[in-house]
Amino acid sequence: MRRCFSKITDCHLGFKNSNFFLVGSEVGSGSVTRTIATTSERSFSTSYAAHQVDQTKDNPVSDMLIDSFGRLHTYLRISLTERCNLRCQYCMPSEGVELTPKPQLLSQSEIVRLAGLFVSAGVNKIRLTGGEPTIRKDIEEICLQLSSLKGLKNLAITTNGITLAKKLPKLQECGLDSLNISLDTLVPAKFEFLTRRKGHDRVMKSIDTAIELGYNPVKVNCVVMRGLNDDEICDFVELTRAKPINVRFIEFMPFDGNVWNVKKLVPYAEMMDKVVKRFPSIKRMQDHPTETAKNFTIDGHCGSVSFITSMTEHFCSGCNRLRLLADGNFKVCLFGPSEVSLRDPLRSGADDEALREIIGAAVKRKKAAHAGMLDIAKTANRPMIHIGG
Ligand SMILES: Nc1nc2c(ncn2[C@@H]2O[C@H](COP(=O)(O)OP(=O)(O)OP(=O)(O)O)[C@@H](O)[C@H]2O)c(=O)[nH]1
């Protein structure tokens, strides 16, 4: 994706006193180089500057997508369905979740209309998620229509990969640019335990199909849980030696109905200790300031490794994400319970301007960061399967 560095040029990361820091030369200030963010003090006074790198010149970000901390929201996650063909323990309760009746879910044309509104305001990346987005029957048509939106630079999907191998060639033709596939274990029996369903071989096949079709990197999302799959961290890293994949270890997050407790959380620092011992050449890469992941390379590996540290080192100061849920609710933060319906005004005949006002007001109410770890666990929120990650 092409980036326009409208205010900051020549961004790079440095490393000092155990902190990575982002340095940028600012246009219009005599190219003065200064530290604009560190991992320990990624403060909000600097986040606006860091965010300028997320603007594209041909699709500038309108006020509707800028929050009260100056964060530019250029990434929209759309949940296409609340249903899924797996039942992952970390995502949903064993008894399943309450499903919104079909007529109350967004139709294809409603999704495209709302997405068009966001893209015309400056969103340049859309991720389809769910539930499992690939089980939606009209997914190809949705991809085709979204990928045609002027100003959209990247159409991505997060999927469990169960039915992906068969569907991917067509989805690629319909404009799907990037792929994240979830896989938490390399052991088939454990997969069945974790997901309460069979299908490990199908997910592995989907990863290989995605590589064959030229997706690079194929991102592999692995939620790490103590006593369940933390013994497989180095095996996942080993996979990146020969496969052009980016394995992303995700800290286990609490949501309604999942099996989270603090003892099951494996903190980033602990995961990293394991990896460094076995792969001492691991090196931090330059991260984009709005990314969820901290990214690393290892000598001799054609893939890479990342960590998504929502629980122990949040990345809220660089947040550029908004969420449209399958029932048409708009959610400005993954961990925030606050939601507003876009479906209802849309169905009552609201014009684009009225919808923009509702969206803009919700964005302005977005908080600086999420609550502390244990507070998140106590906050009322939906199950993850409704939110889509
Ligand atoms: N705390 C937090 N976690 C997020 C956010 N967005 C995604 N995640 C988590 O990151 C993990 C991977 O999510 P993905 O669906 O692959 O999305 P992504 O990390 O934005 O993917 P890329 O666009 O490829 O970087 C999941 O556990 C998500 O719940 C966010 O805005 N905040």
Ligand SMILES: C[S@@+](CC[C@H](N)C(=O)[O-])C[C@H]1O[C@@H](n2cnc3c(N)ncnc32)[C@H](O)[C@@H]1O
């Ligand atoms: C909710 S799923 C939806 C998309 C698709 N069904 C899938 O599994 O990839 C999106 C992402 O959220 C991650 N996820 C779900 N529950 C989580 C939790 N409790 N903590 C961290 N990540 C979680 C999944 O592993 C997946 O990568």
Ligand code: SF4
């Ligand atoms: S993580 Fe994805 S595959 Fe697993 S239950 Fe949730 S929505 Fe389904």
Ligand code: SF4
């Ligand atoms: S927790 Fe909320 S504010 Fe923080 S990165 Fe995620 S969506 Fe953004």
